[in-house]
Amino acid sequence: MNNQPNKQLQVNGGCLCGAVRYRIEGELVDAGYCHCRLCQCSSGAPVLAWLTVQQEALTIVQGKPKAYKSSAHYQRKFCSQCGTQLIFRKTTRPRTVDITIASLDKPAAVVPEYHIWTDSRIPWFDTNDTLCRYADAGPDVD
Ligand SMILES: [Zn+2]
Ligand SMILES: [Zn+2]
Numbered sequence: 696m697n698n699q700p701n702k703q704l705q706v707n708g709g710c711l712c713g714a715v716r717y718r719i720e721g722e723l724v725d726a727g728y729c730h731c732r733l734c735q736c737s738s739g740a741p742v743l744a745w746l747t748v749q750q751e752a753l754t755i756v757q758g759k760p761k762a763y764k765s766s767a768h769y770q771r772k773f774c775s776q777c778g779t780q781l782i783f784r785k786t787t788r789p790r791t792v793d794i795t796i797a798s799l800d801k802p803a804a805v806v807p808e809y810h811i812w813t814d815s816r817i818p819w820f821d822t823n824d825t826l827c828r829y830a831d832a833g834p835d836v837d
Contacts, residue, residue, distance in 0.1 A: 708799040710774035714758040721752025726805050731812035733765050741820035745793040746805045
């Protein structure tokens with residue numbers, strides 16, 4: 696699904712209040728929209744856009760995000776002061792980590808390439824694109 700092969704990221708981001716700051720240095724694995732109910736409920740938004748990098752590419756440079764176990768093998772990390780959701784990772788066999796694209800200082804730097812979990816897309820919300828759409832987690836599940 697990666698249409699931006701070998702794209703090297705050197706980007707910074709963080710939460711709304713500034714307590715948590717992170718840096719990403721490494722190759723972009725992929726990026727996409729997730730319409731799942733867990734992303735919707737945990738953000739209060741109709742969709743979340745995520746980028747994926749190798750675990751080593753992400754460094755938390757300031758603060759300590761709080762972790763919430765949102766399903767059996769996954770956790771979401773957010774700022775405990777302002778609530779911005781920043782990170783999604785598998786707790787078993789973690790190789791990669793997902794970061795919310797909108798929390799980047801310059802979110803235009805990473806462009807979503809696909810949609811997953813469109814089965815739970817809210818009917819009044821859609822994006823005007825021709826990207827691949829998957830009813831479930833899609834073919835590239837880690
Ligand atoms: Zn914050
Ligand atoms: Zn999701």
